[in-house]
Amino acid sequence: MGNNIDVLTPRSVAGCVELEYFNLFNNNIVHIPPNTFAGNPELETLGLGLNQIETLHPLALFGTVIEHLDLSLNRISVFDPTWYEAINGTLHSLDLLANGISSLPSDGFRTLRDIEVLVLNYNPLRNVPGNAFISLD
Numbered sequence: 001m002g003n004n005i006d007v008l009t010p011r012s013v014a015g016c017v018e019l020e021y022f023n024l025f026n027n028n029i030v031h032i033p034p035n036t037f038a039g040n041p042e043l044e045t046l047g048l049g050l051n052q053i054e055t056l057h058p059l060a061l062f063g064t065v066i067e068h069l070d071l072s073l074n075r076i077s078v079f080d081p082t083w084y085e086a087i088n089g090t091l092h093s094l095d096l097l098a099n100g101i102s103s104l105p106s107d108g109f110r111t112l113r114d115i116e117v118l119v120l121n122y123n124p125l126r127n128v129p130g131n132a133f134i135s136l137d
Helices: 081-087
Strands: 022-025 046-049 069-071 093-095 117-119
Touching: none
Parallel strands: 022 046, 046 069, 069 093, 093 117
Antiparallel strands: none
16 A cells, blocks of 8 residues: 655655665555756656656656656656756666556657667557667667
């Protein structure tokens, strides 16, 4: 069972400079503001599954070295590659299981050049361009 957290701000995790693993699974988080984790330079694993997140601000993950990001079981309906630009050199695992993603942009994973695990199961994908995964080796 979650903690019913619905607001997460940079002050929420300020001072946790040694934090490497943060699991906020099963809460009511809707939005993650810019620079929320900027004071957490060691953060490698972030679990945000089973929340109410619809979008991610492009600077929400700025200042981290996140390798594993769990956004499963949220309300994300659009995959926007700019959300992950701040961690494009460190992200290895992205879990988007069971959201509402119905299409992927052309070459949508170009900013995720080091991705090793990508989970898109249980999304209502209808439109996947032929070059959607071209930048993934």
